[in-house]
Amino acid sequence: MEFAPLAKAVPLKSLTSPLELARDVLRIEAREVEALAERLDHHFTQAVALILQCRGRVVVTGVGKSGHIGSKIAATLASTGTPSFFMHPGDASHGDLGMITADDIVIALSNSGESDELLAIVPLLKRMGAKLISMTGNSQSALAKQSDVHLDAAVSQEACPLGLAPTASTTATLALGDALAVTLLDQRGFSAEDFARSHPGGNLGRRLLVLVSDIMRTGQDLPVVSTTTSLSQGLLEMSRKGLGMTAVVDANKRIVGIFTDGDLRRAFEQGVDVRVTMMQNIMRTQPLRIQPDKLAVEAVELMEHHKVNVLLVVDQQDNLVGAINMHDLLIAKVV
Known part of the structure; x- marks a missing residue:
């Protein structure tokens, strides 16, 4: 028996022009970051104080898109005077948890706050004595409730027209991480010369270190x-x-x-x-x-x-x- 060839799927034509859609994305993300700035409260101050008192390192963790954002936040912290690294929660459950000590602080990222991979390691973190800071879009989530400090990174809508792809939420979380890193930089008195020592191979390092x-x-x-x-x-x-x-x-x-x-x-x-x-x-x-x-x-x-x-x-x-x-x-x- 012969079958007729399958017809190629034809994507639905967008009713919005590419430029207008792109502008909408940027406007939505800008609006959500602005709203996040207005919502910052004493919990942010508590997170800053907790990290400044930390005798170990800051370990950032997250799954999926939150993991990618977490990796960037860890890199920003490390280059601005806060020793930090990223750890995937899946790897933590298979041995990498041994890299964390009681002197460390863990920053866990999850928009829902219900990520199974993250929640699985929270009891172990608590048992070893490490402090937990969470960034989620749900202050009533299990992760938020089990944290020593919760930072609200909620957004009212994603920039994705389908409301599915993490867009405004990841941007808001990244911006919140930058705010945390820059505030810590300021509180530590971290200078341009200190920054250059973390970047000796770049143009800034040459400009600020070469005598x-x-x-x-x-x-x-x-x-x-x-x-x-x-x-x-x-x-x-x-x-x-x-x-x-x-x-x-x-x-x-x-x-x-x-x-x-x-x-x-x-x-x-x-x-x-x-x-x-x-x-x-x-x-x-x-x-x-x-x-x-x-x-x-x-x-x-x-x-x-x-x-x-x-x-x-x-x-x-x-x-x-x-x-x-x-x-x-x-x-x-x-x-």
Whole structure:
């Protein structure tokens, strides 16, 4: 017997334009987050206090979409000064629960507050003495009632037209997690430098951790001449060291001036004789300086403000210890 081929399913045409539907999604989610902000109360303050007192780590857990949101919240907490990691409740029931101690705090995420996987590990958490903070959309749920602190993340509607896919609810939970992380950051006095130490491989880490001393030229790589050196010999020193300049020092090795490629062009325009002119007669006095313990980004700002490409590096006694140019900063990826 032959069967007729099945007809392809034809999706129902939406009565809303794509752009208008997208705008509706964003408006709904924005509205739910705004409503969440207005509902924040003393329970949020209690959660903050509980985490600040924590001697262990914050363990975030959740199932499905809540698990994905929980993973991001854990990452945000960890990078802003609150030691944290994500643990799937299913893995917790198969050995990972051993990673939690009585000094830890567990943040459990569930929109319904009735997730079987989460409720299965709650008695074990209680038995070991770990504190439990829950974020749910149902303050009367089993998870909320068994928590030490419950944070209300309820939404009045999902952004999904079918009302099924977690959309506004996951956005609200994520925003609540961000609010918690940022509040803890502020309460701990966590600084931009602290943040950079958690992100040493990124652009921020380079900008906030790299010091002038880390990338400056020193020793034999540093172009230096005396005040009585001829301009021709000074040019040879500049050529050998490749920094586009040379520092000029007195008999006591103190900086008295600088001579750059730009100064050389101006000298040629004036018809200066490079063989007989001494550096003290052609150098620029009061060159810009920076100390080696300053951030490299400060060197960038100084160069950009004064429209120069090189800085001399000096110690507390104004002795020359190095030099740095814009090319060095580019190589170090500070710029």
